[in-house]
Amino acid sequence: xxxxxxxxxxxxxxxxxxxxxxxxxxxxxxxxxxxxxxxxxxxxxxxxxxxxxxxxxxxxxxxxxxxxxxxxxxxxxxxxxxxxxxxxxxxxxxxxxxxxxxxxxxxxxxxxxxxxxxxxxxxxxxxxxxxxxxxxxxxxxxxxxxxxxxxxxxxxxxxxxxxxxxxxxxxxxxxxxxxxxxxxxxxxxxxxxxxxxxxxxxxxxxxxxxxxxxxxxxxxxxxxxxxxxxxxxxxxxxxxxxxxxxxxxxxxxxxxxxxxxxxxxxxxxxxxxxxxxxxxxxxxxxxxxxxxxxxxxxxxxxxxxxxx
Numbered sequence: 001x002x003x004x005x006x007x008x009x010x011x012x013x014x015x016x017x018x019x020x021x022x023x024x025x026x027x028x029x030x031x032x033x034x035x036x037x038x039x040x041x042x043x044x045x046x047x048x049x050x051x052x053x054x055x056x057x058x059x060x061x062x063x064x065x066x067x068x069x070x071x072x073x074x075x076x077x078x079x080x081x082x083x084x085x086x087x088x089x090x091x092x093x094x095x096x097x098x099x100x101x102x103x104x105x106x107x108x109x110x111x112x113x114x115x116x117x118x119x120x121x122x123x124x125x126x127x128x129x130x131x132x133x134x135x136x137x138x139x140x141x142x143x144x145x146x147x148x149x150x151x152x153x154x155x156x157x158x159x160x161x162x163x164x165x166x167x168x169x170x171x172x173x174x175x176x177x178x179x180x181x182x183x184x185x186x187x188x189x190x191x192x193x194x195x196x197x198x199x200x201x202x203x204x205x206x207x208x209x210x211x212x213x214x215x216x217x218x219x220x221x222x223x224x225x226x227x228x229x230x231x232x233x234x235x236x237x238x239x240x241x242x243x244x245x246x247x248x249x250x251x252x253x254x255x256x257x258x259x260x261x262x263x264x265x266x267x268x269x270x271x272x273x274x275x276x277x278x279x280x281x282x283x284x285x286x287x288x289x290x291x292x293x294x295x296x297x298x299x300x301x302x303x304x305x306x307x308x
Contacts, residue, residue, distance in 0.1 A: 001198030007108060009197035010234045013065075013100035013154060015070040016298050017085040019075035021062045027296050028066075028295035033173040034073070037066045038161035042129065043079075045158065050083055050127040056306060057195060059074060059083045059127075064165070065156040069175045070235045072100075072154050073155050084125045084147065092299040096240035096261040098137065098147035099179060101197065102154055106254065109134055109152040116196075118142075126151075126229040132158050143192050143260030145183045145240075178230075178237040180302070182253045186242035190229050199238065202229040207248075207280075210263055213287075214280040224248040224280065237265075249278045249300065263290070263300030270303030279304075 003009050018024045021039075022149050043060040050059050059081030065074045076097070078085040088097045103109055113123055116138050126136035135151035150308070155161075156177045186204075194200045204227070211223040225244030230237050245252035253262040274291040277300070282288050288304035 003198035005111040009101040015074040017097040037165040099148035174266040182262040267303040
């Protein structure tokens, strides 16, 4: 299915706003083996024409991008000047600041910019990298519960990095299977994503009906009070979760951070050395777990069986 401007919208990137890029990058490499990180110093002259809410401003950042399967996984550390990433960290702490649906041409990027602006979601921050890349963030928090980035390409596609980490590649021990957003109104968000991006069909679930053998903070509990819907976007599952008033990992995210991309799910057993915040058996699948990884990996990591 196609969305606004008759385009297809893949999820090309998940971006985390962090305070220490090198440390966070090293932690992901240590825990998951993700290697081949392209590290960039986004500053003039290569990084230019920076704007925030329609005003020309000077901002710089460090970025690191690694391919995890078909997904670009990115860390962003704001350096000089005002930016959405500094605002995000100041208001919510480090974490997943946005997802991107990136294109390959300026014409496609301009079409997306125009279509979203006409629907009340103009560009809030933008910059150019070199001669080919323009990236921008759209004013989508109210409509989708998170920031959406778009434009004409990722830095790693067209620009040489300052260096690559680590020096020698290592084997990946996990792939990203799912991106999870926590929202207030499930039906409203499903309709918004379907209209704008053409994502669907969606499968709907109720934790009270399909979860069993649940634990929270190491203690048995009733099935989690959460409803969710998910769809497949390319090689990824994209999931929206609406927690009820009862205690759950999703309710904790919503109460602490508001609507946001709360975490990712990976293949394999999950990261070593972290406590399990929540676990459950879902449907006919195996055990699913969410780990206490926010302080180290700046987002919640899930692993285990996914209900189909």
